[in-house]
Amino acid sequence: MRICVNGVDRDVPQGTTVAGLLQEMRLSPNRVAVEVNKRLLKMDRYGESLNEGDQVEIVTLVGGG
Amino acid sequence: MDKLKIGKFELTSRLFVGTGKYASYEIMQQALDASGCQVVTVAVRRERLLDKEGRNLLDFLDLSRYIILPNTAGCFSAEDAVRVALLGRDLLEKQNNPGAGWVKLEVLGDRKTLLPDPVGTLEATRTLVKEGFTVLCYTSDDPISARRLKEAGAASVMPAGSPIGSGQGILNPLNISLCLEALKENDPDYPVIVDAGVGTASDVTIAMELGSDGVLLNTGVAHAKDPVMMARAMRHAIEAGLLAYRAGRIPKKRYATASSPFDGVISYVPGE
Numbered sequence: 107m108r109i110c111v112n113g114v115d116r117d118v119p120q121g122t123t124v125a126g127l128l129q130e131m132r133l134s135p136n137r138v139a140v141e142v143n144k145r146l147l148k149m150d151r152y153g154e155s156l157n158e159g160d161q162v163e164i165v166t167l168v169g170g171g
Numbered sequence: 172m173d174k175l176k177i178g179k180f181e182l183t184s185r186l187f188v189g190t191g192k193y194a195s196y197e198i199m200q201q202a203l204d205a206s207g208c209q210v211v212t213v214a215v216r217r218e219r220l221l222d223k224e225g226r227n228l229l230d231f232l233d234l235s236r237y238i239i240l241p242n243t244a245g246c247f248s249a250e251d252a253v254r255v256a257l258l259g260r261d262l263l264e265k266q267n268n269p270g271a272g273w274v275k276l277e278v279l280g281d282r283k284t285l286l287p288d289p290v291g292t293l294e295a296t297r298t299l300v301k302e303g304f305t306v307l308c309y310t311s312d313d314p315i316s317a318r319r320l321k322e323a324g325a326a327s328v329m330p331a332g333s334p335i336g337s338g339q340g341i342l343n344p345l346n347i348s349l350c351l352e353a354l355k356e357n358d359p360d361y362p363v364i365v366d367a368g369v370g371t372a373s374d375v376t377i378a379m380e381l382g383s384d385g386v387l388l389n390t391g392v393a394h395a396k397d398p399v400m401m402a403r404a405m406r407h408a409i410e411a412g413l414l415a416y417r418a419g420r421i422p423k424k425r426y427a428t429a430s431s432p433f434d435g436v437i438s439y440v441p442g443e
Contacts, residue, residue, distance in 0.1 A: 137265075146258060146261055
């Protein structure tokens with residue numbers, strides 16, 4: 107299925123979870139925050155499956171003023 | 172210096188320093204250290220999936236030392252600012268940093284000036300206060316907007332001295348003092364931070380001499396020729412300004428008043 111991660115389309119296997127996606131992208135769940143379809147997803151829900159067309163944002167902290 | 176209270180936060184330093192635009196993370200670390208700051212601001216951005224160095228800001232911030240203040244920089248609507256604030260809080264909760272409880276709210280009106288959108292800022296303040304945030308609100312130096320933000324529940328209002336990153340200092344000290352007057356009326360401990368525009372140490376001192384409670388800056392240090400030395404200067408500037416404000420300056424006079432007595436001079440004094 108196709109989802110959109112940080113503005114880029116991405117094909118992932120059906121049933122992919124946020125946890126699985128982060129693992130595949132080699133990102134530590136503790137170092138990022140995740141939004142699905144503009145709603146914050148807390149870490150205790152990273153095991154939930156994503157759906158076709160989901161817009162996923164994975165953010166971290168960067169330098170800023 | 173006595174502590175500065177913002178919501179439930181009690182701060183020993185009145186200087187808030189940003190983490191953006193340094194030549195390297197190492198220089199940033201040294202500058203933060205030299206500034207004596209306790210609060211550092213950060214931004215929330217998409218994870219760069221192809222970061223060539225793979226280094227993360229979090230590896231260079233001592234989270235047991237600094238309170239992180241996440242901002243909503245780059246947001247042009249209340250809705251986006253709220254999303255970013257929630258993401259920032261989630262990230263800081265994961266780091267067990269007390270900064271999870273607050274946010275530096277920016278809702279910008281235009282990309283050229285980076286001046287705040289007053290309507291969006293007010294709307295986002297209301298929402299974030301309801302969400303339980305301690306909201307520190309970036310705003311223009313308009314005293315009426317400042318008062319509205321305080322009424323909406325902002326824990327601190329942070330008027331800009333001049334546009335973000337411009338280094339123009341405090342362009343309208345009258346408006347900053349009117350903001351201070353409006354915000355501190357019957358509430359002298361209400362914290363007011365001058366945010367943005369600082370170019371050099373004297374700008375910080377002027378902000379403090381006007382009666383501000385603190386100053387938030389980034390570019391003035393990060394882009395100085397020697398950021399670490401400038402950070403040190405900013406540290407002293409905060410203290411100088413606070414002390415001068417509390418000590419109470421003399422009124423300005425049109426003519427000179429001699430510091431040495433005229434009584435007993437042996438010289439000819441013109442006009443006498």
